[in-house]
Amino acid sequence: MFRNVTPWNLSCRVLLGLVAGVFLGSAAEPTGEARFSSSTNRPRAEVLVVQDPGATTFFVPNAPVVRRMVERGITALADKPTISQAWRALIRTNDVVGFKVTSAPGDVSGTRPVVVRALVESLKESGHPAEKIVIWDKRSSDLRNAGWYSLAHDLGVRCVSSEDAGWDPDPERAYEKAVLGRLVAGDLEFNRRDDLNAGRRSYVTRLLTKELTVVIPVTPVLTHNLAGVNGQLVGLALGSVDNSLRFQNNPNLLAEAVPEICALDDVLARVPFGVSDAMVCQYRGEETVRLYNTMVLNELRFSRDPVALDAVALEDLTRARKASPYTVDKQFETDVYVNAELLELGVSDLKRIDLRRVN
Numbered sequence: 001m002f003r004n005v006t007p008w009n010l011s012c013r014v015l016l017g018l019v020a021g022v023f024l025g026s027a028a029e030p031t032g033e034a035r036f037s038s039s040t041n042r043p044r045a046e047v048l049v050v051q052d053p054g055a056t057t058f059f060v061p062n063a064p065v066v067r068r069m070v071e072r073g074i075t076a077l078a079d080k081p082t083i084s085q086a087w088r089a090l091i092r093t094n095d096v097v098g099f100k101v102t103s104a105p106g107d108v109s110g111t112r113p114v115v116v117r118a119l120v121e122s123l124k125e126s127g128h129p130a131e132k133i134v135i136w137d138k139r140s141s142d143l144r145n146a147g148w149y150s151l152a153h154d155l156g157v158r159c160v161s162s163e164d165a166g167w168d169p170d171p172e173r174a175y176e177k178a179v180l181g182r183l184v185a186g187d188l189e190f191n192r193r194d195d196l197n198a199g200r201r202s203y204v205t206r207l208l209t210k211e212l213t214v215v216i217p218v219t220p221v222l223t224h225n226l227a228g229v230n231g232q233l234v235g236l237a238l239g240s241v242d243n244s245l246r247f248q249n250n251p252n253l254l255a256e257a258v259p260e261i262c263a264l265d266d267v268l269a270r271v272p273f274g275v276s277d278a279m280v281c282q283y284r285g286e287e288t289v290r291l292y293n294t295m296v297l298n299e300l301r302f303s304r305d306p307v308a309l310d311a312v313a314l315e316d317l318t319r320a321r322k323a324s325p326y327t328v329d330k331q332f333e334t335d336v337y338v339n340a341e342l343l344e345l346g347v348s349d350l351k352r353i354d355l356r357r358v359n
């Protein structure tokens with residue numbers, strides 16, 4: 001069952017998988033829907049690591065080096081000889097591709113624009129139409145302050161926020177939780193606060209339900225005090241729905257809500273792979289820029305398993321905090337990623353994550 005979650009909150013999919021494991025045991029052949037029936041047949045994940053000591057100089061990214069790193073990672077991920085062939089293997093020409101960024105921390109501690117620029121430029125050069133490429137995050141103010149609208153203009157692509165795209169009112173596509181939220185301006189049900197049921201749903205952005213067919217999260221290695229890392233799962237889940245304040249100050253609710261939101265048909269199912277911007281690891285400060293609490297890694301990571309990317313980033317943050325002169329830090333919570341694996345969203349156990357260095 002989920003950690004910190006009562007049994008009746010388990011999804012039917014997880015519950016059926018656990019029941020199957022109890023009754024079938026090792027006699028059953030593991031399948032994609034019953035991967036947890038045997039401890040000896042647990043799934044594995046692969047994370048491709050591209051490292052270059054020249055990727056940054058005094059925290060400033062080197063654009064040509066980053067571009068080469070992106071091309072090495074994408075071609076290795078697709079197992080193709082050229083970047084154009086690799087993108088065509090990963091993305092269909094009629095796909096509307098949304099690069100999900102982490103904009104609130106800015107362009108230093110958040111997703112670095114140089115990485116997204118390299119991704120977008122290489123995708124365009126492979127023949128993908130610029131009008132079918134979008135850079136997005138939840139709030140337009142964060143995108144603007146971090147310079148993403150300017151970058152999108154330079155690249156000839158669009159930059160759109162979840163809130164500006166609006167929230168899909170279809171309750172069948174929403175995330176429902178009995179915990180009432182404190183609705184704020186911009187939430188779909190903000191003006192329905194006299195309704196006793198208002199605040200029980202988090203509605204998915206129309207960007208996902210009506211427009212984007214592919215989402216590629218590009219996330220920093222950045223600490224999150226409740227979830228461990230402000231990475232692939234947390235950024236995607238909280239950026240995709242409204243009425244999310246109800247989860248953000250409660251670690252137990254966050255650990256349950258993030259993987260369940262990601263499991264919605266319109267969210268993680270649209271992600272063919274993720275990119276971890278691991279050039280710099282900031283292990284304290286959350287969204288506040290604190291370069292004195294960083295560890296330079298000069299890496300980009302690529303994986304079809306976003307849970308694995310977060311697990312590796314969490315290990316970076318843990319290692320960096322242990323190496324710092326301060327010893328009062330609490331241990332990171334990891335329930336988000338354990339629960340994500342229970343929902344079969346990916347692999348959270350480092351022992352089952354294969355790191356492959358790309359030359």
